[in-house]
Every structure is written in structure tokens, then in C-alpha cells.
Amino acid sequence: MARGARAPESAAVAAEGGAPVRGQDDDRRAAAPAPRLDAADLGAELGARATLVQFSSAFCAPCRATRRVLGEVADLVPGVAHVEIDAEGHLQLVRALDVLKTPTVLVLDADGRVVRRAVGQPRKSDVIAALGEAV
Helix, strand or coil, X not given: CCCCCCCCCCCCECCCXXXXXXXXXXXXHCCCCCEECCHHHHCCCCCCCEEEEEEECCCCHHHHHHHHHHHHHHHHCCCEEEEEEEHHHCHHHHHHCXXXXXXXXXXXXXXXXXXXXXXXXXXXXXXXXXXXXXX
């Protein structure tokens, strides 16, 4: 999909823009409408209350630490799922969501709407705080 092209139908546009959790600011995306993702987009079921989506790559050291943090939070908070997506294997989704670096973390609400977004390795406390917007 070329830059500027429309996102797939399953990534329908929602009402609010996402804001960063921690890491490199993604403020340029805050003005854009947030997409909605579903199980077909992610290749896994959404959490009942929220979903932590992590875009990773094979040789990304911060991705391993991010996987650990997000997994711990998902185990700690009932109804929260952690889904890790290999960025290289899902280029259409990466382009549709404008993922430029790994790790990129999206916090989805129960309906699959992106409510927060961050680039870089998040702190556990920041992820828990970001879930407050989703649940």
C-alpha cells in the first residue's frame, strides 16, 4: 500500500486520535483519526477490556524487553490481551498504521479503537496508566 493510501476496510476510522504512552512522541499522529482494528487485522482475539498491540522486528533488543513488560501487564490486569506482530511479516498493516520504528505499542479499547500509541520501550507504570483510557 502506498503512503497516503486508504487503510483496509477492517481498519475503519474512529472518532479520536491516539496519544503516546512513553518513548518517542508520535504527536504528528494525534490529529489523525484513530483506526479500529479487529481480530482479522491482528491475527488474534482482542482482549475483553483492552489490547496491547506490539509491533516488533527480529533483531530489535528493546522489543524483547517490551514483550516482557506488556506480557506482565496483560497477566496483571484482567481482560487485557497482549498481541505481538512481526512488522516485517505484516507490511500492509504496518503501512496502514504508519508504524515507522520498532517497538511501537498501540493500546486498543474493547472495540479495537486505538486510544494510545508509543514508540520505544515503555515502563510498566506507563502502560498501566495508559490502560486507564482504554478500560
